[in-house]
Amino acid sequence: MEGAEQWKIQLEQWKKQLEPWKTQLEQWLNQVIEHIHQIPPTQLYAAVAVLLFTTLLLLFIRVLKRAKSNTIVLTGLSGSGKTVLYYQLRDGSSHQGTVTSMEPNEDTFVLHSETAKEGKVKPVHLVDVPGHSRLRPKLDEFLPQAAGIVFVVDALEFLPNCRAASEYLYDILTKASVVNKKIPVLLLCNKTDKVTAHTKEFIRKQMEKEIDKLRTSRSAISAADISSDFTLGVPDEAFSFSQCHNKVTVAEASGLTGETSQVEQFIREHVKP
């Protein structure tokens, strides 16, 4: 009870202290109102309108930017040809070849095939993330802003790498940032210029099978360590990419010969020119 009494006394004191301030404020307010009355109303309206317009514009731009990112992420196992594709899309040539990447390549540019086009074309922000397993954590930096993911698979040396590729794709497809934003994924079979390369249908089926097996084993691992909170597909049913939360399409390309029209199509679907 005593405490409450004390509080009351303190409050009274504060009120007393605040009173001169109150009068001061009132005086200022009156002054401002007088000042406003002196200004012609048209000017006043104009000022308010300008203020409103700029805030709205800023908000609008912000929302627009967030909704329409222009980032496309190239990912896949090491040696599947991501860096060559990156340079094909950027410069239209693979230069003098590539070696294993140690750092991501990223750049914002107009696709090489569209440089000749008339009019303004929206540039694409393309990121080539290294495929080496030690560098996988780098992918997480780019996924939140991605408008599309291109998962590159080596169609020539597919079978030995099938499991590793499927595991990587599984990890990507169950990442919270990918599932929540429904980022579309393109499964790109690279190196199709070679005669012995597998077809995209074969690769799709094999990877679906492999992911189906992964589903059972991954869900068994204790939840303590695995960050993915999402399961893929429908339980008790063979997995297919159509069951995914995000759209998964399959395409073919050849980085060495520069046959990249299907990738470009995918990019343009998700980053409007």
Place this chain on the structure above:
Amino acid sequence: MLEQLLIFTRGGLILWTCKELGNALRGSPIDTLIRSCLLEERSGAASYNYDAPGAAYTLKWTFHNELGLVFVAVYQRILHLLYVDDLLLMLKREFSEIYDPKRTNYGDFDETFRQLRKEAEARAEDLKKSKQVAGKPLNNSRKQGQVQNGGFEGVGKKKSEGNLANGDDGDNRKGHKLENGHSNGYHVDSEKSKVNGAANGIGDASSDAGAFDVNKLQKLRAKAGKKTETVVSKGSKAESKAESKKKITKKNRVWDDSPPQAKLDFTDHVGENGDNIEVVTADHGESMMDKEEIFSSESEAEEDEEDVGKDNKPETKKKGWFSSMFQSIAGKANLERSDLEPALKALKDRLMTKNVAEEIAEKLCESVAASLEGKKLASFTRVSSTVQAAMEEALVRILTPRRSIDILRDVHAAKEQRKPYVVVFVGVNGVGKSTNLAKVAYWLQQHKVSVMMAACDTFRSGAVEQLRTHARRLQIPIFEKGYEKDPAVVAKEAIQEATRNGSDVVLVDTAGRMQDNEPLMRALSKLIYINNPDLVLFVGEALVGNDAVDQLSKFNQKLADLSNSPNPTLIDGILLTKFDTIDDKVGAALSMVYISGAPVMFVGCGQSYTDLKKLNVKSIVKTLLK
């Protein structure tokens, strides 16, 4: 001859390659280098050896961190090309001048390269000749000494000359001194020792001479390679440092052996002089030479670090708080090795308090330094935080497993082939192999995998009974053949049995053995060779510090050496036990993963069957850098 020379960006685009060489390489040495050396935080090493069928290459590389460029040279291992380091450095300097991030074709660099290569080869020729005539390098280095001591008076010059010669023939000189007694003035003495030095270069077969030879080469290279004044002084600084180090050790030996003499005071003086030189030249920062020195031997590296500490003190004192604040706002131009050194040392100490093996902490710091040197420091950051961030990235990279650690997936794959999945547990005594085998069995059982245990510890009394007790409690079948049997045969029979009754997984328990125990290691190698298991798990305790490196590397070595097959099964994964007992000293995990390259698959963290976890990389890294 050089086989290949490449310049590429860290992003992986080849910018320039020598077309003249144009030899087709066997295998893909460059990709292998990047994957198994540069990305594994081993880029502090001097060279990398690559073996392909029909070819053995040595690769050398250098980074340009500010521009993000990598320069790699490939040559046949049998040719000891001495000019490669030199050539790479020159190449780096020339290329960084014309480099433009927008440009991708550097066809016109060919001409420059031809020039550089000729220069380098000519210098290598000189070096070879001078190596044959032993007196010559000595002369050269003496000259260098004179350049160094230009400011000193004549006597000082002579002193340092004498010392140069001293460096190589410690014992010999000692003998001389004793002979000469006190009567000799030091002018005479220094003359004598000079002569000695020259003679020593030819005749003396002591290890000291060898060490000195290496030094000579470095000096020569420094002198020849860099014509600009500053670099020469850097080189001579490293040299003078090396000398002073040697002097100190030698001096000590004399003190121990013989009663103190007046002459010894003289060496002392020169020692001080040497220190002076160091302080004077400290402002030039660390030279690249030190990098190699650190690797030459551990003890030397330690001394070197102490030296560096000394060097940095006056420097840091000079800098006021104002200039340092200004630097932190404006961002420093380029990070030099001397800027990184204090932060790296602190980081290394911190890693070592967390039980990381010293050798590994050292190598990691080297690699981080190599990746930061020459980079621009961003504004509003300190060197220490930059180094810490780089180290964190490196640690995450190391601990992130390279291969899949999803054992259940592998088990299912083996099941499809109607083969049991065989796991062999190996390790030294008393680390908890059997206990953790039981834990793994329990975990597999939880996931509806039928498990069988094989008691192949036919060596220690009570081992079979212990496993039998676990098997009874977990209701798991056990395969045992008593003691005094060949474990390899027991394991083989166990696998056959498992195939017959359709078990999915066979967990093979082996006897604990010390890594140096040759007969037992041979037996283990035989067991693994005969049964060809799908997974060899090394069980190691988290309590271990420096010994972890020895254990793992020796186990791997023995498995490789003692096996009959051309590509033997090595350790595939690590099971870290007693993780609950170590608090924040989690360094063993890092040491083991770094040295073997195998991932930590399980972590044992308690006494009950449920206490088996996966390694949480993020929390380990956080704990290590805390």
